[in-house]
Amino acid sequence: MKYRSRVTAAGVAMATLALAGCGGAGGTGNSGDSAKIAMQTGSDRTKALTAGAKKEKHLLWYTTMIPDQLVEPLVKAFEAKYPYIKVDYYRGNSTDVAQKTVQEYKSRRYKVDLVDGTGTSSLLKEAGVLQPFKSPQLADYPADLKASDGYWGTELQYFMALAYNTKSVKPSEAPKTYEDLLDPRWKGKMAWSTSDTSGGPLFLGNLIDAWGKTKADAYIHKLAGQKIANLDSSGRAVIDQVVSGQQPIALEVFNDQVEVSKAKGAPVDWVPLNPVTAQLSRISLVKQPPHPNAAMLFLDFMFSEAGQKIIQAGGGIPGKPGVDAEVPKLKPEKGGFKAQYMDPDTTFKQTTQWSEIYKQNFVG
Template identity: 60%
Template sequence: MYTGPDRQEMLLAGAKKEKDLLWYTTTIPDQLAEPLAAGFEKKYPFASVEFYRANSTDVASKAMEEYRAGSHDVDVVDGTGTATMLEDAGIIQPFTSPELDAYPAEAKDPDGYWGPQLLYFMAVAYNTDKVDAGEAPRTYEDLLDPRWRGKMSWSTSPTSGGPLFLGNLIEAWGEDRAMPYIDRLAEQKIANVDSSGRSVLDRVVNGQVDLGVQIFNDQVEDAAHDGAPVAWVPLEPVTAQYSRISLLENPPHPHMAMLFLDFMLSKEGQEIIRQGRGIPAHPEVDAVDPKLKPGPGGFEAQFTEPDQVLKQTNEWADLYQEKFM
């Protein structure tokens, strides 16, 4: 939380002694995690970054299990719901950074437990070899078409997959409208994937299913850029979330961790997210394809508050278990 004029000098002196950093991340390794680590190491040649990658729930679970065992190896963590889970468990601490000044109030935690890393907007991905653009679903009701029965897949992740899909609809429509729809959707036999949304996208790319539901639109765009037969369509209101980055309660490399947080929040770090075709959270760094965001993309988005997601996770996960598992 230190903000004195010698802050950067202190961080550099400490980081040069610490040398290492361990980062638990939800970002795709070749798309974002590896370029971000490389960019940080280029800026600070004395730094060595290691990362472990999983979805938000698994990242949070791993950190909590280690802390319960008395192990304090990880320095920083990120994810959509990770910060809320770890704050509730008491194993992250508030931090500040001069880079946070550039962000609007709604993009950062007033208590300092997380900073905005990047933006996520969820969409339907479809295999362009199997589905024509004009046939792709454009509304939630379109998912009820009999042609999609047994041909869709989604992640079981409570913080980004099927449970959050249900929660987004309940929040947007109210239970009176959402529950009958959910009952009908359950008849479509959506395949559950006990892994990340990226794994679901891979199933779409490989032609195992026609549609992937609740998929990060930037990951679809990145796969399409690399030649994969895949495209995306938004279903309004689109589920929108921040990926949030946090500092552990007992980081073994605190000075290096603070330098890394500064870097991630800076325009320099956010530009690497942009180059990786992610959606930067920084208000002055746009996405490579502006259509990934609501305004230029012409779609309506509904941001889910992390505290609300944590509060409702069990309820939404129970509903998902009852209807779809």
């Protein structure tokens, strides 16, 4: 199950409303039993989960992670620890995962157990497709990296930064602050993605959230005069243009992706602009999972040091405190930068507003 479909956020929203209008998931299923399993605590918890998982023998995970770097190593390690559980997965982006899950629940087909992604949890929580859970492995995660109501935990982090071509821009002259971006020397020499959930819109949303609308509006008005190039492409493609020298500077790109290119000898480096936009990939338990015991064991594994070190080895930025990224400076505690953790549900709801501000100031 390693295919993906192409859908739009609007399509997910329409399906979400349709599902909510039908009264949520409804139908038959084991939602009552799974709720007890998801919220159980105590010294015999793992023993009970293990006994249940041996009967279930299976687990289905809808994920946004890169298969060869992260998904398959995690599955291999989990199956080695629990050889009686077979893990299958489907891979897509956050919208794909949410759309697929919503469509299945509308058809009363309860196949998936776990879902993840940056926006997936917000979409599916609104649709009534998720349920809260408790994992002892989340005890040492800070409040920013787990839901106060138990609907998700963070398995991966992403930090957005400024990237620059080291042949075009001297390290000593590269912008170090948001104010530095207003220097006339950078007019027409910067670019970002037009993506609603990253690039320009997210850059502006981060400042609005950090500074307040009045200060952010004044800054945005000045920044608009810098003629930033709008690239209708992914953040990775924007970095590639910096690597090739087509763009001297890129804004709001993933710092770990810059490090990957840098490690391969590309003339590129990154600078954190404080506060740095922090994005979270969150994993959640669906409302009617067919394999709730196996799902809870997988969640425990994902949040544990062992699971997080697999993410580290695959080049991801682990969520767990104390587990560094493979390049330690990618995380704020070792990189010396301040991360702005915006509430994911609030971010989801404000994306449209931020996109409008972006279009009004930087498009056309």
